[in-house]
Amino acid sequence: MAQSGSDTASASELRAEITAMRQQLDALERRLQALEAPGAQGRAIAPVNSPPAAPASVADGAQTEPAGVVASAAVSPPDTQSMMSVPGVEASVLAPRESVSDPSLAASRPDSQAAPTDAELKGFMPIPGTETRFRIGGYAKLDAMYDPHAVGNDDNFVTSLIPLDDTPGTDAANFNLHAKQTRFNLEARRPTPLGNLRFYLENDFYGSSSGYEYRLRHAYGQIGNTYAGYGYSNFMDADALPDTLDFEGPGSTIFLFIAGVQHSFKLGRHLHLSVAAEDPQTQLDGGNAQVDGVTNAMPDLSARLRLERERGHLQLAGLYRRLGYIDGDDKHHDQAGGLSLTGSRSLGDRDLLLFGGHWGQGMARYVSDIGGSNRDAVIDSQGRLHALTSYGGYFGYTHYWSADWRSNLVYGRLHMPDEDFLAGDAFADSRYGALNLIWSRVPSWTMGMELLYGQYQQQDGRDGDALRLQGSLQYNFIK
DSSP states (O other): OHHHHHHHHHHHHHHHHHHHHHHHHHHHHHHHHHHHSTTOTTOEEOOTTSOOOOOOOGGGTOOOOOTTEEOGGGSOOOOHHHHOSSTTOOOOSSOOOOOSSOGGGGOOOGGGOOOTTSTTOTTOEEOTTSSOEEEEEEEEEEEEEEESSOOSOSSSOOGGGOOOTTOTTOOSOEEEEEOTTOEEEEEEEEEETTEEEEEEEEEESBSOSSSOBOEEEEEEEEETTEEEEEEEOTTOOGGGSOOOSSSSOOTTSBOOEEEEEEEEEEEETTEEEEEEEEOOOOOEEOTTSOOOEEOOOSOEEEEEEEEEETTEEEEEEEEEEEEEEEETTEEEEEEEEEEEEEEEEEOSSSEEEEEEEEEEESOGGGBTTTTTSSOSEEEOTTSOEEEOEEEEEEEEEEEESSSSEEEEEEEEEEEOOOTTTSOTTSEEEEEEEEEEEEEEEETTEEEEEEEEEEEEEETTSOEEEEEEEEEEEEEESOO
């Protein structure tokens, strides 16, 4: 009889456990149904183990909610940090903003913080059995361009390529469609004892002027505050680049993809100093001199001091280079470098100002309009090397008409005053202007129209100007 009583007690305990498990499963099912129900977004879901709230009396006229769901009005909205899909990563102190080309997304940041254009780090998925999370992102973008007269480049509005006024065959109108800006990226993040680890790989299809060839944009790793790989130069500021449909942007911007290593030091609250050593590449105008080859005796060195606040940021960057070339057994060198000041400033709730300016000698490689044009330095008739001076600036003003509509007014100018060392047909001055209207009805879909105007002048005073009307459609994978 005693044994029978014990069996009865065991059966009762088993039934109680089964009942408890059923209650847990019912609670899980109610929670899942609440998440999938229309309008569930923005509501706070009660913990699974919490008891269902007592239903309000129908006679009282109260609306009933599904069990386990609390009305959003009673819950304060979550902050950005709690919404981020990668634990342990800090949100940017800069205010969130939109950008068509989104250069901020790929930029290296202290502690691999989130970008202001990607505040929530959406779309990351965990790799089972590891602490690593990854995502595949990017966008598809179609650009349509109409040029009343030739502008020198069918795909991008490059002011230094605008034909001169008297150039034959430039009066014909031209229409062009392309999708070369379409972009794919792969990003992985995970915590480590040395800080957050980030790996970033990105490409677009600007590898050929006549077709769609893969072009590497970024391939780097960062652990804590140490970065190594291929991507933006430490000397540039991706957060200060204006929001244009045209992929080129103002010719006076500092913009360069380069291999290098850099490290950031925290000096204060949102104040960092970043130093870098990057791949050198002397770009010379040989003139009539005999050049057997360029020499790169040391890496390009740069440092930037960056202060961030909720209303904007300010960055001061410096660059040092050693240019050189070989003439037989003779080696010739010259010092080069420059300074850059860039930043952003929120003006109220609907306006944003982006700006930048630079001055330097022998730094043409880093400047958008004259990079790759062999304008770092020139060799005079005596074989001496002269670093060429360049300076310029730009601004971009963004106004949000509503949550869906925004406009940008952009202007930039670049100048090279070294007429004593340059040929008459060399670059002297360029100006860039853009005005657009952009509609983002939903975050993953954007369209817009943009009017572009540019001027170009040579050292001999000959000049030309050009006009372009551009329309764009863009589909983001993650937003």
